[in-house]
Amino acid sequence: MSANMSANPSDLRVGFVGLGIMGQAMAGHLLAAGHPLRIYNRTRAKGDALVERGALWCDTPAEVAASSDVVITMVGFPSDVEQVWLGAEGILKTAQQAVLIDMSTSSPALAQRLAAEALTRGCVALDAPVSGGDVGARDAKLSIMVGGDEAAFNRVLPVLQLMGSNIAHAGAAGAGQHTKMCNQVVIASTIMGVSEGLAYAKSAGLDPERVLQTIGSGAAGSFQLNVLGARIVKGDFAPGFFIEHFLKDLGIALSEAERMGLKLPGAALARQLYEQLATRGLSRQGTQALYCHYVQE
Template structure:
């Protein structure tokens, strides 16, 4: 993608801020918008241009990337009267990196095509660490030929970038990812509590098991946070519950049984009842602690 193209970035939260920063460092002009303006301050200091509204950003950008909270936020930012598709230029590439629903991704793609734009659903995995290190896994749905045009931009934010198919394919892939994580997080939490109650040094146990058959991102990256009592969000519990609900609804539509996923969602919901909705997903450890 020509670096003279201007990138608009909407959603500069835990992950988005780092992602937008990589684009700036990659030599692109970046317009930014976030509902809470203060979350863009550091990016503006790095050279980003603050836009007051989604409409202003859409009008003045050639490629637009979004990573917001919930499907309702995605729908509002793309499809509302003041949203992106009503104000972006013909030929604009739209990349939604929010974890949202496959159905909404297909709807955005259809509406974008009618306006002469290219839309992609490109959810990510890797949390705050992956975003900071530009090592995200990016799962992309959308037109394959147009995908080649945005690939250089995606490589500034991630290292494992896969085009999965037509619109919605990225979101379906992300649901598979979240299903795998859900049960894994229960296993990691249980293992760390078990080690503690057995009187073992949890850090030594982790060194022994993280490179073997039990190895996973959750074990190597989030178990150390559990041990230290660090429950700050790399990925919010409230957003993980949102993802699990989307996955359960999608699986139910296919007639697929997901007992592990449903149990994980139940446990996380119990944490939310205790006020942990803004903690990181590693806070599941607290559920098992005596």
């Protein structure tokens, strides 16, 4: 690791690649904590607010990594991860003795591959996908599931704590992504239950808000019910997490399950229903738009 890794954690030079719905807020917390911050995003305008606050814009992921002790990537698909890590202008072209953290939700196999590649460049890679959506990112209360070298995890823990409130080392490279798949499998059946329960309430002529207030504090209470359910009741299907990204996650989870000889009928049904919504042009809506499968809004 670079000499700066042993310095005051707030002195660490951090690079952030991927400034989407969650990434902008996450990078903002790092900047607010005083970290020198270099940023890159495919659409430059998404970095403007951070640049106004003092972040340094870079034209490529490689430029971000060249002068960073810690580099974080938060992008959409495994192909995007490969591009920003392994592409001609990727972070592994220039990173030196850095801890490289992919906080995207991607495949465990890719996480293992990146960890091996990083070692050949004198770096350490961690896979650290998150859960909590736009609300968790904004409030710095994400759950962060980390796979990879435990010593490296401990070194960058102060950085991760600026973005999340529940941070756990899950095991070797790929373990963070496997843990995120557990999370997505649980969400898949839970959001179906929330959508069905609220569709039932509407069909029964109940006041959906009163139903939420009543059951949200009981055994059914969850983020999916209390946060996304409230959005459903308001007719708010704006993305905190895109359907197209959830379909990607379910595809990874079901592929891994098949490889392990495991049947996941709930996740398989959720993917089928979301695929139907995608064919209706709703892939850029939030996952709570599953409700639209049951009730025509």
